[in-house]
Amino acid sequence: MSEPFDPPEEAAPTGSPLLEGALDTLVQRIRERVAPESDDDDLLELFEELRRRAGSLGVRERSGEVDDFGMDPEFLRAAEPLLELLRTRWWSVEVDGAEGIPREGPVLYVANRSGLLPWDGLMLAGEVARQRGAEAQDRPRFLIADWLITLPWVQPALARLGGVRACRENAERLLSTGRSVVAFPEGAKGATKVYRERYRVQRFGRGGVVRLALELGVPMVPVGIVGAEETHPILFKVERAVRPLGLPFVPVTPTFPLLGPLGLVPLPSQWRICFGEPIDPAELAADLAENEIGVARLNEELRQEIQRRVQVGLSRRVGAFG
Numbered sequence: 001m002s003e004p005f006d007p008p009e010e011a012a013p014t015g016s017p018l019l020e021g022a023l024d025t026l027v028q029r030i031r032e033r034v035a036p037e038s039d040d041d042d043l044l045e046l047f048e049e050l051r052r053r054a055g056s057l058g059v060r061e062r063s064g065e066v067d068d069f070g071m072d073p074e075f076l077r078a079a080e081p082l083l084e085l086l087r088t089r090w091w092s093v094e095v096d097g098a099e100g101i102p103r104e105g106p107v108l109y110v111a112n113r114s115g116l117l118p119w120d121g122l123m124l125a126g127e128v129a130r131q132r133g134a135e136a137q138d139r140p141r142f143l144i145a146d147w148l149i150t151l152p153w154v155q156p157a158l159a160r161l162g163g164v165r166a167c168r169e170n171a172e173r174l175l176s177t178g179r180s181v182v183a184f185p186e187g188a189k190g191a192t193k194v195y196r197e198r199y200r201v202q203r204f205g206r207g208g209v210v211r212l213a214l215e216l217g218v219p220m221v222p223v224g225i226v227g228a229e230e231t232h233p234i235l236f237k238v239e240r241a242v243r244p245l246g247l248p249f250v251p252v253t254p255t256f257p258l259l260g261p262l263g264l265v266p267l268p269s270q271w272r273i274c275f276g277e278p279i280d281p282a283e284l285a286a287d288l289a290e291n292e293i294g295v296a297r298l299n300e301e302l303r304q305e306i307q308r309r310v311q312v313g314l315s316r317r318v319g320a321f322g
Helices: 017-033 042-056 073-090 119-132 155-161 168-176 208-216 240-245 260-264 292-316
Strands: 094-096 108-111 141-144 163-165 181-183 220-226 236-238 250-252 272-275
Touching: 073 119, 073 155, 094 292, 108 119, 108 208, 108 292, 119 141, 119 181, 119 220, 119 272, 141 168, 155 163, 163 168, 168 181, 168 208, 208 220, 208 292, 220 292, 272 292
Parallel strands: 094 272, 108 181, 108 220, 141 163, 141 181
Antiparallel strands: 220 272, 236 250
């Protein structure tokens, strides 16, 4: 368990006024609606703790250990108490099949895309690091979509936490230099599903993930993530009206845009991360990477295995929100 992060008094941060105001408002609304009917103050205490942690996040200077993709171990260590709070108390993440994770060497973790924001990548990378006892610089890098890269207030923080733009060149460079990668082959199709289509793993592209693993001889681990699709459940999408603004769509969730910035706070869903058995390229045909039909077949088998992992997680979860 990480020690609480308390910045020195002489550098006491003010944090993000927008996030601070949103959390203050949310605390007040919960107090008005919940406290009169219950003596349980755990939820209120948790929001107060989240507000305190968020206020101290991102105020340190960039460290000298930043790697060629922008990951900053010092920033990651500062964020770890907040991520741990989300993992253990807000989402109560449970894990299945972690004993099968390879303990050394680069690994390509292939998971279902769960939700608009990359909470799934952060949680999965953190879980792998815990299981492998990895140092911050050896933490798996999670691939993020192009549209997140275009948001100036998101991209720098994601890069410092281990997020990398999703493209073959970046994934190949990471794996070939001994670093593990978390990939989401569903791409935007998975991230932008409406709530009624949740946990239906969408078709993977043309097998780029599979071909990369075969060419580099890197094991693939299928992973099913349950819970992230409820953090920001998309009821429907507004598309035509926002295209003049350069946006593909604006999601409408139970809290956004109705509650404004407050709607960006993820909902406290219950999570399960289910690891499957590693797929070792050494056990497959040597020329499979050059066989289009073989790659397509393995690509579909991988998708189906992730769907099975998702179903296992859903069957073992008590409820979406506990």
